[in-house]
Amino acid sequence: MSTAKDSRFGTPEILFGLSVAVLVIVVAVPMLLIFFNAFWVDGHFNVADVVKVLRHPETYKALGNSLVLSVGVTITGTIVGTFFAWLVTRTDLPFKKSMKLLFLVPFMLPAFIGALAWKMLLSPRAGYINRFFMDVLGFDGPIFDIYTYAGIILVETMYLFPFVFIQVSGALERMDPTLEESARISGADLFTITRKITIPLVLPSILSGALLIMLYSMAHFGTVAVLGIETGIYNIPTLIYEKIHQSAGSFDSIRTATVLATVLVITAALILWLQNKVLSKGRYQIIAGKSFRPTELKLRGLRVPLFVFCLLYIGFTIVLPTATIFMVGGLKTYGLPFTAENLTLANYNHILFEWDLTRDAIWNSISLGLSSALVTMFAGVVISYVIVKMKVRGKGILEFLGMLPFSVPGSVIALGVILAWSGKFGVNLYNTVWIILLAYIARYMAFSLKANSAALEQVHDSLVEAARASGATMAQALRDIVIPLVRPGMIAAFFLIFLPALRELTVSVLLYGPTTRTIGVAIYTLNEDGETVYSAALAGIALVIIVLGEVLIKRLVTGKNNS
Amino acid sequence: MNRVTIEVRNLDFSYAAKPVLRDISLSIEAGEMFAVLGPSGSGKTTLLRLLAGLERPSAGSIRINRDDVFDIPPAQRNVGMVFQNFSLWPHMSVFDNVAFGVVDRHLGGAELEARVAGILELLDIAETRDIRPDCLSVGQQQRVALARALVTEPRLLLLDDPFSNLEYELRVQMRHDLRLLQRRLGITTILVTHDQQDALSIADRVAVVAHGTIRQVGTPAAIYDFPNSIDVARFVGVSNFVPGTIKYVENQRVEFSSPDVGSLRWPTGRDAPPEGPAVLSIRPHALHLAPIDGFRDGRYLWLEGRITTSEFLGEVVRYQVDVGSLSVSVNQAHFTCSPVTPSGTAVLVGFDPSRARLFPASAAMVPAAEHD
Numbered sequence: 001m002s003t004a005k006d007s008r009f010g011t012p013e014i015l016f017g018l019s020v021a022v023l024v025i026v027v028a029v030p031m032l033l034i035f036f037n038a039f040w041v042d043g044h045f046n047v048a049d050v051v052k053v054l055r056h057p058e059t060y061k062a063l064g065n066s067l068v069l070s071v072g073v074t075i076t077g078t079i080v081g082t083f084f085a086w087l088v089t090r091t092d093l094p095f096k097k098s099m100k101l102l103f104l105v106p107f108m109l110p111a112f113i114g115a116l117a118w119k120m121l122l123s124p125r126a127g128y129i130n131r132f133f134m135d136v137l138g139f140d141g142p143i144f145d146i147y148t149y150a151g152i153i154l155v156e157t158m159y160l161f162p163f164v165f166i167q168v169s170g171a172l173e174r175m176d177p178t179l180e181e182s183a184r185i186s187g188a189d190l191f192t193i194t195r196k197i198t199i200p201l202v203l204p205s206i207l208s209g210a211l212l213i214m215l216y217s218m219a220h221f222g223t224v225a226v227l228g229i230e231t232g233i234y235n236i237p238t239l240i241y242e243k244i245h246q247s248a249g250s251f252d253s254i255r256t257a258t259v260l261a262t263v264l265v266i267t268a269a270l271i272l273w274l275q276n277k278v279l280s281k282g283r284y285q286i287i288a289g290k291s292f293r294p295t296e297l298k299l300r301g302l303r304v305p306l307f308v309f310c311l312l313y314i315g316f317t318i319v320l321p322t323a324t325i326f327m328v329g330g331l332k333t334y335g336l337p338f339t340a341e342n343l344t345l346a347n348y349n350h351i352l353f354e355w356d357l358t359r360d361a362i363w364n365s366i367s368l369g370l371s372s373a374l375v376t377m378f379a380g381v382v383i384s385y386v387i388v389k390m391k392v393r394g395k396g397i398l399e400f401l402g403m404l405p406f407s408v409p410g411s412v413i414a415l416g417v418i419l420a421w422s423g424k425f426g427v428n429l430y431n432t433v434w435i436i437l438l439a440y441i442a443r444y445m446a447f448s449l450k451a452n453s454a455a456l457e458q459v460h461d462s463l464v465e466a467a468r469a470s471g472a473t474m475a476q477a478l479r480d481i482v483i484p485l486v487r488p489g490m491i492a493a494f495f496l497i498f499l500p501a502l503r504e505l506t507v508s509v510l511l512y513g514p515t516t517r518t519i520g521v522a523i524y525t526l527n528e529d530g531e532t533v534y535s536a537a538l539a540g541i542a543l544v545i546i547v548l549g550e551v552l553i554k555r556l557v558t559g560k561n562n563s
Numbered sequence: 564m565n566r567v568t569i570e571v572r573n574l575d576f577s578y579a580a581k582p583v584l585r586d587i588s589l590s591i592e593a594g595e596m597f598a599v600l601g602p603s604g605s606g607k608t609t610l611l612r613l614l615a616g617l618e619r620p621s622a623g624s625i626r627i628n629r630d631d632v633f634d635i636p637p638a639q640r641n642v643g644m645v646f647q648n649f650s651l652w653p654h655m656s657v658f659d660n661v662a663f664g665v666v667d668r669h670l671g672g673a674e675l676e677a678r679v680a681g682i683l684e685l686l687d688i689a690e691t692r693d694i695r696p697d698c699l700s701v702g703q704q705q706r707v708a709l710a711r712a713l714v715t716e717p718r719l720l721l722l723d724d725p726f727s728n729l730e731y732e733l734r735v736q737m738r739h740d741l742r743l744l745q746r747r748l749g750i751t752t753i754l755v756t757h758d759q760q761d762a763l764s765i766a767d768r769v770a771v772v773a774h775g776t777i778r779q780v781g782t783p784a785a786i787y788d789f790p791n792s793i794d795v796a797r798f799v800g801v802s803n804f805v806p807g808t809i810k811y812v813e814n815q816r817v818e819f820s821s822p823d824v825g826s827l828r829w830p831t832g833r834d835a836p837p838e839g840p841a842v843l844s845i846r847p848h849a850l851h852l853a854p855i856d857g858f859r860d861g862r863y864l865w866l867e868g869r870i871t872t873s874e875f876l877g878e879v880v881r882y883q884v885d886v887g888s889l890s891v892s893v894n895q896a897h898f899t900c901s902p903v904t905p906s907g908t909a910v911l912v913g914f915d916p917s918r919a920r921l922f923p924a925s926a927a928m929v930p931a932a933e934h935d
Contacts, residue, residue, distance in 0.1 A: 176648065176650060178646045178648065178650040179650050179652060181615075181617050181637075181644075181646070181650070182644065182646060182650045182652075182711070183652075183663065184617070184636075184637045184638055185615055185616075185617075185637045185638070185640075185642060185643070185644045185664075185712075186638075186663050186664030186711070186715060187638045187639075187641075187664055187715060188638065188663070188664075189638065196663070197652060200654045201652075201653070201654060
């Protein structure tokens with residue numbers, strides 16, 4: 001690649017320049033504006049004012065809530081995730097393979113839809129389960145109030161524990177079984193081996209999964225918005241939402257929001273830094289080469305009870321809420337008992353074919369998902385190419401800018417694009433679908449860069465050199481060698497973006513206008529407006545679309561691998 | 564350390580309904596260094612795991628010093644094992660790795676300290692005691708794994724292909740050191756390997772396994788000189804195989820005929836396969852070259868051939884000689900300044916029939932395994 005050095009502005013420089021421009025416009029400007037607005041008051045740098053905002057009870061309560069909720073979810077999610085991971089990898093639990101897949105299902109389901117379902121089941125007065133206990137069994141009060149810290153933690157745990165589950169079950173599966181066997185031969189019992197060998201070796205994976213839960217929960221909007229606002233439990237993202245929405249863009253509320261966003265960014269950066277440290281320190285070479293299967297713990301008498309427990313857990317956290325969504329979505333009026341004469345398909349019909357608001361929402365989500373996935377996939381492959389393959393100075397900036405949104409919560413990105421693209425700098429995209437698209441591109445760029453860089457790193461430089469030695473031009477080498485080899489990475493990037501974008505709520509809820517609701521926003525606002533039945537029906541349709549999408553991708557990906 | 568004998572009787576082991584080991588019987592003497600040699604997939608590692616108690620046999624018995632250990636878990640068998648990849652715990656220092664087995668047998672602090680220090684000293688790795696295993700060289704890692712296996716003063720030491728991760732020179736060194744250590748400690752040791760050099764060079768006796776069964780047990784020299792089947796001859800060392808037919812003629816003589824070598828007769832030796840198709844096996848160093856018009860020594864049978872290639876290997880020169888349609892390997896000792904016969908030269912190839920082996924041709928052939 002030394003030929004590029006000959007001219008000052010060759011292809012590498014142009015590509016590099018374009019990549020920087022894209023990332024600056026999409027990522028850097030909005031982020032900088034947040035810090036600028038937080039710390040820059042009346043034309044000068046002002047920290048005292050930031051402190052004043054932070055000392056406002058509303059603000060520090062939200063900060064405290066974010067902390068309490070995310071720490072709570074992290075603890076419960078880590079325990080649940082580690083326990084199930086151990087159960088499906090190291091014991092003789094029946095149907096382990098299927099159980100493992102079932103435990104991954106909550107990852108597909110949007111947490112705010114789950115929150116909606118649990119609200120219908122366990123809200124203190126109207127929840128079906130609470131009413132059953134009060135009306136039928138004669139209890140004095142509700143058995144569980146979902147509008148509490150405990151309720152929010154419970155619901156978030158159900159949907160976030162797979163972060164730990166995936167990491168820990170992966171580590172337990174990859175771990176060389178002879179590491180434990182040599183301890184057995186040394187005379188140690190199972191308890192000692194677990195305590196001194198197994199747990200220390202998987203601890204980095206447990207911690208890294210736990211920190212992912214924390215990062216996600218800290219920045220999570222949906223569950224707290226659905227379950228917390230009623231009783232005044234705000235976390236940072238929901239307070240940002242309140243500030244932006246209710247005060248119609250007044251300067252004070254924007255400032256409060258930017259300060260909150262800054263705190264969120266710093267916390268998130270801290271968590272990611274910690275996770276990185278944990279991973280790099282603890283990345284032992286424990287991966288087995290040719291080896292025997294790990295010894296399974298015989299559960300004996302507990303085998304059936306634990307299996308039943310797993311089934312109950314899955315039934316309770318996946319089947320029950322999903323069924324509730326579909327049933328409520330079919331009710332003529334919310335609150336009616338589930339009897340045949342109360343159920344109808346009219347709601348689904350209305351939502352899919354009659355009502356503009358919901359039809360627009362579905363259309364918006366699909367087109368936003370497709371276009372953001374396409375744009376990000378192509379931009380990602382170019383930027384990754386510059387980062388991985390080209391020897392240009394300053395490409396570290398690209399990497400930093402590209403990965404930045406990964407650590408930046410969705411509400412912060414949304415706030416940033418509001419500051420940048422609502423007319424202050426001559427471009428007003430507010431209330432249009434374009435502002436959501438810009439935010440999506442910024443938010444999902446990191447996914448695309450990760451998938452594409454990983455694919456590009458597999459393509460050794462010598463492959464391109466061999467093509468050029470055989471007489472191909474650089475362009476031909478790219479077209480015939482590089483692109484075919486990174487295509488799987490590009491496809492992966494596309495779906496990694498398209499699926500989350502379909503069910504996105506946190507970003508779009510801050511950016512939507514009258515005609516630019518996404519599916520997530522429509523479900524959320526319908527629920528807020530008391531249209532519980534339509535909200536549930538739309539959520540049901542969203543679940544169908546999401547599950548179909550996931551299945552389609554599994555088909556596509558496995559079909560590719562087989563051929 | 565107490566010396567123990569090992570008695571394995573009619574051991575069977577199946578995994579997922581597929582037999583891995585069939586009817587394994589072995590007697591290993593106290594203090595013996597015993598090697599199990601076989602290609603990968605022959606079930607030799609499984610045999611080791613059965614002895615350690617990591618797997619449970621489907622049938623048969625294992626006795627250590629006449630105690631049946633069938634139902635004894637690995638922790639109570641008091642054996643030491645070195646795994647192929649060493650399996651050192653990456654989150655512990657060398658000291659903690661070695662001390663692990665002792666800590667759990669409730670030893671006092673100072674005594675433990677002395678015991679671990681002693682074994683590290685014995686293996687010449689005292690200076691690594693506070694280092695994590697990842698930072699050690701492969702040779703040091705191997706010594707740590709040995710130290711960890713020996714620190715509990717086991718009755719039996721099991722080694723799973725312990726040299727396969729080492730480079731050639733280190734491997735020779737470690738073989739030598741291990742042999743000395745084992746002699747010094749007098750510990751009964753079973754070594755499993757796919758490498759014939761590892762097995763032949765340090766073992767008192769060798770068992771050759773293939774397809775889950777034991778084919779031959781004997782001293783390295785006996786296995787090498789008198790393989791009991793074509794499989795063993797193929798797997799241990801290098802040999803030339805000449806297909807043909809045999810029949811027994813008067814005066815206790817055997818006649819071997821093949822289109823390539825014609826008809827040869829010699830006195831019946833220690834193996835006498837039935838008449839019919841057979842394979843003659845002869846090692847390259849049991850063949851002699853002579854000038855085509857040279858003196859035909861009466862002790863040898865002589866064939867005519869032509870050299871096609873030669874490899875100069877230092878101690879020997881290995882020639883490929885075409886005899887009829889066969890290509891035969893011949894090793895000739897090399898002495899300072901002795902010339903290498905050029906390719907294309909017509910030569911006489913002679914062999915001493917008492918150093919050749921005859922096998923029935925119908926015997927199933929094991930694919931020639933790794934000779935590295």
